[in-house]
Amino acid sequence: MTESVVTMNKIHYAYDNKPVLSNVNFEIPRGALMGLIGPNGGGKTTLIKLILGLLKPDNGSISLFGQPINKFKEWNKIGFVSQKSNTFNKGFPATVFEVVSMGLTAKIGYLKFLTKQHKEIILQAIEQVGMSDYAHQNVGNLSGGQQQRVFIARSLVNDPELLILDEPTVGVDHENVQRFYDLLERLNNKRNITLLLVTHDTGIITEHATDIVCLNRTLHFHGDPKEYTSLTDRDLSNFYGHPVNVVSHDH
Numbered sequence: 494m495t496e497s498v499v500t501m502n503k504i505h506y507a508y509d510n511k512p513v514l515s516n517v518n519f520e521i522p523r524g525a526l527m528g529l530i531g532p533n534g535g536g537k538t539t540l541i542k543l544i545l546g547l548l549k550p551d552n553g554s555i556s557l558f559g560q561p562i563n564k565f566k567e568w569n570k571i572g573f574v575s576q577k578s579n580t581f582n583k584g585f586p587a588t589v590f591e592v593v594s595m596g597l598t599a600k601i602g603y604l605k606f607l608t609k610q611h612k613e614i615i616l617q618a619i620e621q622v623g624m625s626d627y628a629h630q631n632v633g634n635l636s637g638g639q640q641q642r643v644f645i646a647r648s649l650v651n652d653p654e655l656l657i658l659d660e661p662t663v664g665v666d667h668e669n670v671q672r673f674y675d676l677l678e679r680l681n682n683k684r685n686i687t688l689l690l691v692t693h694d695t696g697i698i699t700e701h702a703t704d705i706v707c708l709n710r711t712l713h714f715h716g717d718p719k720e721y722t723s724l725t726d727r728d729l730s731n732f733y734g735h736p737v738n739v740v741s742h743d744h
Contacts, residue, residue, distance in 0.1 A: 496523045496559070498655050498687050499544055504553035506539055513539045515711050517553070521655070526681045526688045528698035528705050528718070535709040537691050541657060544689075545573060558654070572648030572656040574641070576663050589635075589643050590628045593619055596647035618649040621684070622676060638669035642676065649680075656680070657689045670694075674701045 501519040505512070514536045521527055531537055542548040543555060546562055555562040558570060593615050594607060607615075619628050622642040627635060632643055641661050648656060658677075662670050678701060680686045692698050699705060699718040707714035707721070714721060 497521060497556075498523050498558055499689075500556040501540075501543070502554045502556075504540075504543065504550045504555070506536075506543065506548065506550050512710065514543075514550075517708075517712055519706070519712060519715070521687060521689055522704070523654075523687055524681070524685065524703075526677065526701060526703045527690065528695075528702035529689060529691045529708060530693065530695050530698065530705065531708040531713075537708055538659070540708065541573075541659060541689075541691065544657065545571065569651045570654045572651060572653035574644050574648055574656070574658045574661055576660045584633055587632055588629050589619060589624055589632050589646075590615060592632050592643055593646045593650060596650040614650050615646075618646040619643075621649060621680070622646045636666070636669065637663075638665040638673055641665060641673065645676070645680075649684075653686060655687045655689065657691075659691045660693070661690065662692065662694060670697065677701065 497520040499519070499521040501517055504514055504517040504519070506514040517536075517540070519540070529537055529540070539548065543550055544557070546565075546568075557565045558567070594611070596618075597607075597611055597615070616625070616628065619625055622645050624639065624642050624646065627639065632640060635643065645656070645658075645661075662673060665673060674697060677688055677690065681688050690698065690702070699722050702718050705714065705716065705718050705721040706712065714724070
């Protein structure tokens, strides 16, 4: 039986008495590369905040790595990469190495010197995302895709077992989107990192994911990507609440 790194049981959550999530039963199996899709306002961001412990459900229970979330202490096991375009100041004067080193702050504290071992961990993370040649360049001078690789490296320094990415290809040009997904597959297969990827790009995520979850306040679909792509336009429109057509990407 496959271990679940996240289990959500009968989750309900509301903002100002307006339901956002209703009776959500959700699992992320270890080793999955899971695509989380659905319309804006469908509860995807709320679900992420619940997993990260930033919100508490009104009803239901959440377990992380087999432990109730209120008893879970090993938060270094979970990495999070937010939407770059909404969180990063391109004028920030920091090199790739310095940005990635910030991922170790929780472990070593502020104003602490990096040891040789810390520096090796940082350089290894940069290498894993293919950015070694840019380690000492200003991160603001990089392309959108390169910056996202840097932010992933910042999470990798803590050796996470689960990596959550929220719309990571926003601001990434079409040419580099495929390379970005190739990187995620390598992290999934070679580093054995479980991935939860929130995206609106249903075409490309179905080509790379092991699991697809469609969320619109409640779970409308959870299964194999091939099964998802075989759904009719009417099925998808019922899930999303408006007409939907899946666009395939040709490479």
